[in-house]
Amino acid sequence: MAVDYTVIVVYLAGMLAMGWWGMRRARSKSEFLVAGRRLGPAMYSGTMAAIVLGGASTIGGVGLGYQYGLSGAWMVFTIGLGLLALSVFFSARIARLKVYTVSEMLDLRYGGRAGVISGVVMWAYTLMLAVTSTIAYATIFDVLFDMNRTVAIVLGGSIVVAYSTLGGMWSITLTDMVQFVVKTIGVLLLLLPIAVVKAGGFSEMKAKLPTEYFDPLGIGGETIFTYVLIYTFGMLIGQDIWQRVFTARSDTTAKWGGTVAGTYCLAYALAGAVIGTAAKVLYPNLANADDAFATIVKDELPVGVRGLVLAAALAAVMSTSSGALIACATVANNDIWSRLRGRTAEGDHDEVRGNRAFILVMGVAVICTAIALNNVVEALTVAYNLLVGGLLVPILGGLLWKRGTAQGALASVVVGGLAVIGLMAGYGILANEPVYYGLLASLVVYVAVSLATPATDTAVLAAWRERLAGREVPEPVPAPR
Numbered sequence: 001m002a003v004d005y006t007v008i009v010v011y012l013a014g015m016l017a018m019g020w021w022g023m024r025r026a027r028s029k030s031e032f033l034v035a036g037r038r039l040g041p042a043m044y045s046g047t048m049a050a051i052v053l054g055g056a057s058t059i060g061g062v063g064l065g066y067q068y069g070l071s072g073a074w075m076v077f078t079i080g081l082g083l084l085a086l087s088v089f090f091s092a093r094i095a096r097l098k099v100y101t102v103s104e105m106l107d108l109r110y111g112g113r114a115g116v117i118s119g120v121v122m123w124a125y126t127l128m129l130a131v132t133s134t135i136a137y138a139t140i141f142d143v144l145f146d147m148n149r150t151v152a153i154v155l156g157g158s159i160v161v162a163y164s165t166l167g168g169m170w171s172i173t174l175t176d177m178v179q180f181v182v183k184t185i186g187v188l189l190l191l192l193p194i195a196v197v198k199a200g201g202f203s204e205m206k207a208k209l210p211t212e213y214f215d216p217l218g219i220g221g222e223t224i225f226t227y228v229l230i231y232t233f234g235m236l237i238g239q240d241i242w243q244r245v246f247t248a249r250s251d252t253t254a255k256w257g258g259t260v261a262g263t264y265c266l267a268y269a270l271a272g273a274v275i276g277t278a279a280k281v282l283y284p285n286l287a288n289a290d291d292a293f294a295t296i297v298k299d300e301l302p303v304g305v306r307g308l309v310l311a312a313a314l315a316a317v318m319s320t321s322s323g324a325l326i327a328c329a330t331v332a333n334n335d336i337w338s339r340l341r342g343r344t345a346e347g348d349h350d351e352v353r354g355n356r357a358f359i360l361v362m363g364v365a366v367i368c369t370a371i372a373l374n375n376v377v378e379a380l381t382v383a384y385n386l387l388v389g390g391l392l393v394p395i396l397g398g399l400l401w402k403r404g405t406a407q408g409a410l411a412s413v414v415v416g417g418l419a420v421i422g423l424m425a426g427y428g429i430l431a432n433e434p435v436y437y438g439l440l441a442s443l444v445v446y447v448a449v450s451l452a453t454p455a456t457d458t459a460v461l462a463a464w465r466e467r468l469a470g471r472e473v474p475e476p477v478p479a480p481r
Contacts, residue, residue, distance in 0.1 A: 004307030005145075011182070011311045015163055015318065018174040022167020029351040032168035033100050033330055034246040043177060044257035047319075048244050049264045050176035050183070052079055052235065054320025055136035056380060058187065058313055059293045061269060065276020066292035069213025073273035078227040080265030082235025087258025090399060092251035094242060096470035102239050102395065103335040108467060109398040110406035111460040117413050119335030121390040122239050126328035127366065128383035129240065133321035134160075134370035135379070139294065140313050153370050156314070160321045161363030165356055169247060172322045179315030183268075186312025190305055191297065192271045198300045199278035208281050226432050229439070230384045237395045238387060240320075240327040251470070325366060329358040378429045389420035389438030393446045401450075402461060408450030416442025 026032040039047070057076045064072030099105050103119040137156030138149040147155070163171045199205050205213075212218040235241055248254035279292040282300065286292060297309050333355055373379055393416065394409035420438035427433045 003304045004310065007304065007307030008311055008314070011314065012159055014178065015159060015175050018178070019163025019166040019171040022163070022171030022174055024167075025170045026168045026352060029100075029355065031170060032352045032355055033326070034243065035169040035173050037095075037098070037247060038249050039173065039247045039253065039257075040249055041253050041257040041260070043173065044244075044248050044253050045260040045264070046180040047173050047176040047247070048083070048241075048258055048261040049268075050180040050315075050319035051240060051244055051323035052083055052261070052265060052320075053183065053268055053316055054133055055139075055313070055317035056132065056320075057265075057268065058183070058272065058316040059136065059139065059290055061272030062276040062279065062293040062296075063288075063290035064219070065273035066280050066286065067276070067289040068219045068273075069209065069215070069277050069280075070270075070273050071216055071218035072276055073269040074219055074224050075227050075231065076269030076272060077266060078224075078231040079235060080262045080269060081228070082232035082262075083241075083258060083265055084262035085232065086236050086241065086245075087255055087262055090236065091245050091248070091254035091258050093399065093468050094245045095248050095251045095254040097467050098246075100243070100246065101331055101335050102237065102242055102391070103331070105242075106394065106398060106409060109456075109460075109464050110394075110404070110409050111457060116336060116339050117410060118391060118394070119331050119339070121386055121413060121417050123328060123331045123336060125383045125387040125391075126239055126324050126331060127362070127369070128379050128386075129238075130321055130324035130328055130362075130366045131369045131373060132380045132383070133317050133324060134366055135373065136317045137314075139290075140310060140317065142294075150371050154367060156317070157321070157363065157367040157370065160318055160325060161360065161367070164322045164325050165359045165363065168352070168355065168359070169243070169326060172326060173247065175322065176319045179319045182308070182315040183312045186309040186315075187275075188268070188271050191301070191309050191312075192275055194301060194305075195275045195278035195282075195296055198296075199281040205277060205281050209277065213277055213280070222432065226435070229435055230381075230388055233388050233392050234384050237391050238327075239331055240323045243327050243330065244323070321366075325363055326359060328366070329355060329362040332362060333358040381429055382424070385420045385424060385435045385438065386417060389435055389442060390417035392416075392439060393442040397446055397450075403450055403455060404446065405450045405453045405456050407453040408446045408448075411449040412442045412446035415445045 030036050053076070057079065061072065061076045064075055066072070094105070097105055097108065099108065101119070102122055106118050134153055134157045138152040141147040141152035141156065142149070163175060196202065217224070245254050245258070248257065275296065276292050279296045283292065283295055286295060293313065297306055301309055337358075390413050394404070394412045397404040397412070398409065416438050419441040420434050423434035423437055424431070
């Protein structure tokens with residue numbers, strides 16, 4: 001394992017080095033939070049693919065393939081579909097807004113009264129997303145070093161917090177590009193063909209497994225529908241995703257670069273399912289389907305290649321973790337703290353320092369929460385249920401329906417969020433009903449309250465249309481309190 005250890009250590013050291021390099025570029029709020037809005041198509045595509053394909057997509061995607069066969073690709077496939085929909089239909093308009101957070105977009109659209117409540121919901125989502133990624137370090141470091149769970153979480157989390165705090169989005173962008181390359185080589189170019197060959201090829205896999213393993217809809221229609229509702233729609237509105245859209249050099253880059261990233265996600269989804277199906281042939285009696293990735297890597301790959309593939313898994317976790325962390329800190333500072341204490345004029349240096357401090361504080365909170373929690377699936381479900389149930393309707397309503405009002409948006413956020421929480425308490429966290437009924441309640445309240453209240457001021461809508469057309473000032477003016 002010495003060669004494998006060397007590969008991993010070099011990879012981790014490289015992540016820290018890029019954090020240090022990124023610190024030298026992040027000298028303004030724009031540079032620190034959205035990489036100066038300067039990413040070209042290649043870098044934008046790579047970093048966008050890196051953030052959406054995390055530990056759940058890699059380890060969890062292989063686990064679903066082990067459990068359900070090729071239809072196990074649906075979870076990651078719906079993530080890719082969401083990214084494609086965002087890129088084709090919304091990303092150009094989002095990029096032209098020149099904001100930093102989803103709540104700032106809501107303030108612009110509805111007149112400056114939706115920020116704090118929507119910010120709290122978005123903060124809870126990004127926090128739980130960062131926690132789930134951080135918990136995944138325990139699995140990877142256990143395979144690598146037989147490491148204690150708490151030590152593994154602290155080690156992996158500390159590295160991500162360090163490079164994210166140092167250079168903000170520039171550090172995260174640079175590390176994500178490396179992580180994208182490592183994932184592509186490790187998972188698509190190495191693990192996928194090796195797993196298929198070790199399992200005897202597709203003909204042998206079909207001979208040894210039940211026919212439902214090769215049914216595209218074998219995982220079940222209701223499950224696929226739930227994945228679409230949670231992950232496809234979740235991709236449209238998450239702060240972690242939008243913050244990457246804000247880094248695009250132009251709306252054309254956001255549209256076509258995101259389309260390339262979404263297409264890559266579809267291929268990654270199928271690869272994970274095939275690897276999991278091959279693992280089912282090789283290890284038919286694993287107690288936990290999520291162990292399939294670690295088992296096939298540990299037992300079937302040669303020295304050196306094994307280290308690279310484990311680095312790929314680590315890259316998947318780190319990219320999602322760092323993206324969620326900076327999103328969480330940005331929302332906490334810009335949408336919650338600054339509004340509660342009252343906005344004050346700050347220089348770029350002070351704003352960078354403040355955002356850097358929030359990343360550090362949120363990072364510590366994420367690590368501590370990850371140590372306290374055990375169930376990754378439940379934490380991720382809570383995150384996406386809150387996001388979709390509380391924010392999908394007011395965000396898409398603001399983009400698509402000019403009659404939507406601030407009162408309708410606020411009512412939608414509150415009712416949808418509380419409904420999801422109450423229904424999770426009643427039906428169980430992993431049940432499908434909370435997001436179904438929570439989203440329906442959010443929609444009904446949004447439409448009803450919007451129609452019952454005066455239409456949004458024409459001056460606000462005019463300013464909104466100007467911003468959507470890219471004709472406003474490059475940086476947003478703080479919303480009136």
